Amino acid sequence: MRRSQAWRSTAGRWVHRTARVDEGGARCATRSADGTLVRMTAPIDPAVPPSGTGCTDCDAVGGWWVHLRRCAACGHVGCCDSSPAQHASAHFRTTGHPVVQSFEPGEEWFWDYAEQVPLAGPPLAPPTSRPDDQAVPGPRGRVPADWRAHIH
Numbered sequence: 001m002r003r004s005q006a007w008r009s010t011a012g013r014w015v016h017r018t019a020r021v022d023e024g025g026a027r028c029a030t031r032s033a034d035g036t037l038v039r040m041t042a043p044i045d046p047a048v049p050p051s052g053t054g055c056t057d058c059d060a061v062g063g064w065w066v067h068l069r070r071c072a073a074c075g076h077v078g079c080c081d082s083s084p085a086q087h088a089s090a091h092f093r094t095t096g097h098p099v100v101q102s103f104e105p106g107e108e109w110f111w112d113y114a115e116q117v118p119l120a121g122p123p124l125a126p127p128t129s130r131p132d133d134q135a136v137p138g139p140r141g142r143v144p145a146d147w148r149a150h151i152h
């Protein structure tokens with residue numbers, strides 16, 4: 001697994017540099033002066049606040065989730081791949097926004113769905129997590145008693 005640690009702002013956009021990008025991943029990359037491939041496909045907008053305190057798509061249909069992920073490009077809050085509906089990765093597939101940050105209290109990691117790699121990223125606009133008193137799984141009142149049978 002490749003890790004990408006270095007972030008920089010290029011023409012006002014946050015991009016991450018990878019020391020090596022495989023054939024498929026290089027399609028949207030440019031090569032910088034020092035020969036490092038710079039991916040331009042990981043849009044992060046640190047100024048955009050999160051869409052809310054729960055999964056936007058679950059809230060729309062009365063669903064529930066296990067953990068929450070925040071899209072680093074547009075602020076969409078979606079549920080993780082353990083959740084019944086997996087709305088965060090669905091958001092990536094429908095919008096092409098590949099980078100999320102965990103929206104769980106105390107967690108700062110980023111994940112790139114396109115490259116399937118963990119990332120380091122810049123501080124995003126607050127709040128950077130759901131409320132501490134929100135239930136897991138949550139939200140309260142919408143989680144069925146047999147929830148363990150529904151997670152992935």
Ligand SMILES: [Zn+2]
Pocket residue numbers: 055056057058059063064065078079083085086087088
């Ligand atoms: Zn959801």
Ligand SMILES: [Zn+2]
Pocket residue numbers: 071072073074075076091095097
């Ligand atoms: Zn998004």
